[in-house]
Amino acid sequence: MACSQFEYVKQYETDDRMLPGCWIVLRLDGKGFTKFCELHCFEKPNDVRALCLMDAAAQAVMREFQDIRLAFGESDEYSFVFPRECQLYGRRCSKLVSLVASCFTASYVRLWPQHLPDTPLAATPLFDARAVLYPSDRALRDYLSWRQADTHINNLYNTCFWALVKSGKTNTEAHTQLQGTLADYKNELLFSQFGLNYNALPERFRKGSVILRQRVKHVKQTADGRSKEKERLEPCVLHCDIIRDHFWQQHAELLA
Ligand code: GTP
Ligand code: MG
Numbered sequence: 537m538a539c540s541q542f543e544y545v546k547q548y549e550t551d552d553r554m555l556p557g558c559w560i561v562l563r564l565d566g567k568g569f570t571k572f573c574e575l576h577c578f579e580k581p582n583d584v585r586a587l588c589l590m591d592a593a594a595q596a597v598m599r600e601f602q603d604i605r606l607a608f609g610e611s612d613e614y615s616f617v618f619p620r621e622c623q624l625y626g627r628r629c630s631k632l633v634s635l636v637a638s639c640f641t642a643s644y645v646r647l648w649p650q651h652l653p654d655t656p657l658a659a660t661p662l663f664d665a666r667a668v669l670y671p672s673d674r675a676l677r678d679y680l681s682w683r684q685a686d687t688h689i690n691n692l693y694n695t696c697f698w699a700l701v702k703s704g705k706t707n708t709e710a711h712t713q714l715q716g717t718l719a720d721y722k723n724e725l726l727f728s729q730f731g732l733n734y735n736a737l738p739e740r741f742r743k744g745s746v747i748l749r750q751r752v753k754h755v756k757q758t759a760d761g762r763s764k765e766k767e768r769l770e771p772c773v774l775h776c777d778i779i780r781d782h783f784w785q786q787h788a789e790l791l792a
Pocket of ligand 2: 565566567568569570612
């Protein structure tokens with residue numbers, strides 16, 4: 537073969553198959569989204585249109601990659617969980633990371649006009665991606681708890697920060713007032729100064745988004761023109777606590 541003299545270069549490709557038996561988590565994060573959100577005048581601290589777009593892009597990823605067991609998203613990031621026994625692309629890291637990142641990014645761009653019809657996309661959204669392996673169910677749960685706790689901490693801080701700024705404080709003044717304060721102080725500040733009950737804010741903002749495959753009824757036309765109700769598994773978005781045991785007891789199949 538004419539090309540055989542060149543084939544040795546293939547040996548330089550690294551074998552990046554990920555350890556067997558571990559949960560695979562792929563986490564994507566928007567690059568420079570502080571600027572990207574400013575540029576598109578996203579509502580502060582939470583723009584429900586932008587968050588729904590993130591969820592829709594993640595649902596598209598879950599439709600493309602049926603192996604994904606669940607996903608969790610907040611702000612400009614999304615984590616996708618592949619099961620321990622997953623054999624997709626031989627568990628090759630670069631293959632999985634690049635495919636999921638490009639599927640998410642392309643879906644984000646494709647679905648943008650549906651979610652922000654009055655805002656032209658004025659920059660190229662980019663998402664970095666990494667794979668992390670978790671050897672136990674406990675470690676996977678702790679990872680997801682960490683992301684949801686982060687959602688809560690960031691959202692409480694950002695809600696206070698933007699309430700102070702909207703009330704006339706400069707960014708520096710707002711930051712100084714909040715620096716080192718505990719959750720109780722921030723809750724009290726929102727309630728006493730802005731009449732806001734933090735716990736009454738939408739769960740989407742406080743808890744982020746979890747996507748699971750759930751049975752959804754749909755109507756199918758049969759060949760003879762009749763309609764028949766069928767069920768299929770669809771990636772559905774929930775906004776609920778995933779730190780406590782209750783969620784995992786209710787969805788025992790996730791860790792099975
Ligand atoms: P890199 O990830 O390091 O590239 O930086 P980044 O600018 O993307 O910051 P990071 O990922 O740490 O944080 C996400 C940024 O997105 C924060 O600045 C958030 O304020 C912003 N962001 C995410 N969701 C929203 C939203 O709904 N509204 C607004 N206004 N900003 C948002
Ligand atoms: Mg980011």
